[in-house]
Amino acid sequence: MNSSYKINLAKASITAAGNENNGIKDDKPYFEAVYPRNVSTVVDDTAILKCVVKNKGDRTVSWMRKRDLHILTSNNFLYTGDQRFSVIHPQDSDDWNLKIEYVQPKDAGTYECQVNTEPKINYAVNLDVGTARAKIIGSQELHIKKGSTISLTCTVNIYGSAISWYHGTQIVNFDSERGGISLEQEKTETGTTSRLLLTRASFRDGGNYSCVPVGALSASVIVHVLNGEIPQAMQTSDAVYPPRPTVFILLLALSTFCNFLSIQHITTEVNNFLLHR
Numbered sequence: 001m002n003s004s005y006k007i008n009l010a011k012a013s014i015t016a017a018g019n020e021n022n023g024i025k026d027d028k029p030y031f032e033a034v035y036p037r038n039v040s041t042v043v044d045d046t047a048i049l050k051c052v053v054k055n056k057g058d059r060t061v062s063w064m065r066k067r068d069l070h071i072l073t074s075n076n077f078l079y080t081g082d083q084r085f086s087v088i089h090p091q092d093s094d095d096w097n098l099k100i101e102y103v104q105p106k107d108a109g110t111y112e113c114q115v116n117t118e119p120k121i122n123y124a125v126n127l128d129v130g131t132a133r134a135k136i137i138g139s140q141e142l143h144i145k146k147g148s149t150i151s152l153t154c155t156v157n158i159y160g161s162a163i164s165w166y167h168g169t170q171i172v173n174f175d176s177e178r179g180g181i182s183l184e185q186e187k188t189e190t191g192t193t194s195r196l197l198l199t200r201a202s203f204r205d206g207g208n209y210s211c212v213p214v215g216a217l218s219a220s221v222i223v224h225v226l227n228g229e230i231p232q233a234m235q236t237s238d239a240v241y242p243p244r245p246t247v248f249i250l251l252l253a254l255s256t257f258c259n260f261l262s263i264q265h266i267t268t269e270v271n272n273f274l275l276h277r
Contacts, residue, residue, distance in 0.1 A: 029055045029115045031123040032094070040128045041103050042158060045215035048088065049098040049125040051113030059115050061096040063087070066110035066124070073098065098125075105129050132158050132216035136209075143224045144205075150198040150223060154211030157191040165196050166210040172196065201225050 035050035053061050063073045071079050073087045075096075088097040100107055108129040112122045137153040144150055154163060163185065165172040174181050180199035185192065192213065198205055206225040212218040 027055050027057070029053055029057065029059055029117055029121065031113070031115075031121070033123075037124065038126050038128065040130065042130045042132045042215040043104060043217070044102050047100045047103050047107070047127055047129075049100070049111050049113075049127060051096045051098070051123055051125070052094050053096055053113070053115055054094055056094070056115065059117060062114045062116070063096075063098045064112045064114055064122075066112055072111075100127075103127075103129055105131065132156060132161075132213075134163070134211045134213050134216050134219040136211055136219045136221045139221070141222045141224065143226055144201050146201060146203065146225055146227055148201055150196075150201050150205060152196045152209055152211070152221060152223075154194045154196075154213075154219060155191060156211075156213040156216045158213065158215050159189055159191065160187055161192045161213045161215055163192060163194040163211060163213045165194070166212060167205075168207050 030053075032052040032054050034052055039047055039049055041047040049063075051061070051063075060075055062071055062075075064071050072085050073079060076087050076089055078085060078087070084101045084103075086099045086101075088099050089095060096113060098111060098113070108127055110124050110126050112124050114120055114122045134154055134156045137155065142150075142152075152165075154165075156163065165183070172181060174183060182197045184195040184197070187193075194211065196209070196211075203225050206223050208220055208222050210218050210220045
């Protein structure tokens with residue numbers, strides 16, 4: 001083998017080695033930022049924090065909660081006793097998403113998706129937890145005449161939120177033997193409206209009714225079912241109830257009687273004073 005051939009072979013070996021090293025370098029893990037790094041949700045909803053890791057190889061992907069540096073997951077394994085947390089990793093995919101169910105205000109903050117390279121790389125996602133609240137239209141107390149229809153309307157400004165109705169601690173059963181119970185729901189881009197109707201109101205229909213939406217705080221109203229006509233002043237919870245005529249007459253008589261006793265007492269004292277002079 002001549003010297004020029006040996007030199008060319010050596011150069012080819014170096015070039016091949018360089019390409020191989022470059023290939024290893026190019027295969028290092030990196031994050032693909034295709035999803036928002038700021039996620040907003042509401043209480044009791046489910047939040048998914050997305051992390052896409054390219055060229056993971058045999059390395060480990062972990063999720064860490066920044067506020068207390070707590071490692072929540074490592075690959076598919078859970079490292080917290082809080083079962084609301086889990087990893088979503090479809091087979092053969094680059095997605096390593098953190099799922100948080102029944103989100104609470106304490107869950108707000110920054111979470112880091114990490115890969116154990118040297119040095120370690122991380123991808124931060126911020127979770128914002130809002131508190132939406134349901135609202136029942138009208139007064140917090142409703143007075144209904146027996147036999148009439150109870151109509152309760154609840155609104156919540158969350159798109160597509162499902163709403164359940166409770167009477168006391170029991171969910172309202174639309175298929176109960178009572179009958180006459182119906183529900184109307186309207187979902188728009190700005191929120192959800194739910195209207196509960198109970199015909200032929202009876203005394204058993206009275207009590208506390210709660211509108212319980214998914215992802216928002218509930219709202220309640222107290223329904224009173226009464227016999228006979230309902231005074232106008234009782235239609236709203238902030239009504240001022242006028243004194244009854246009977247009570248007014250009794251108070252007037254009592255005041256007159258007290259004045260009479262006071263005058264009698266003064267007269268007696270004056271007479272005693274004159275007699276002992």
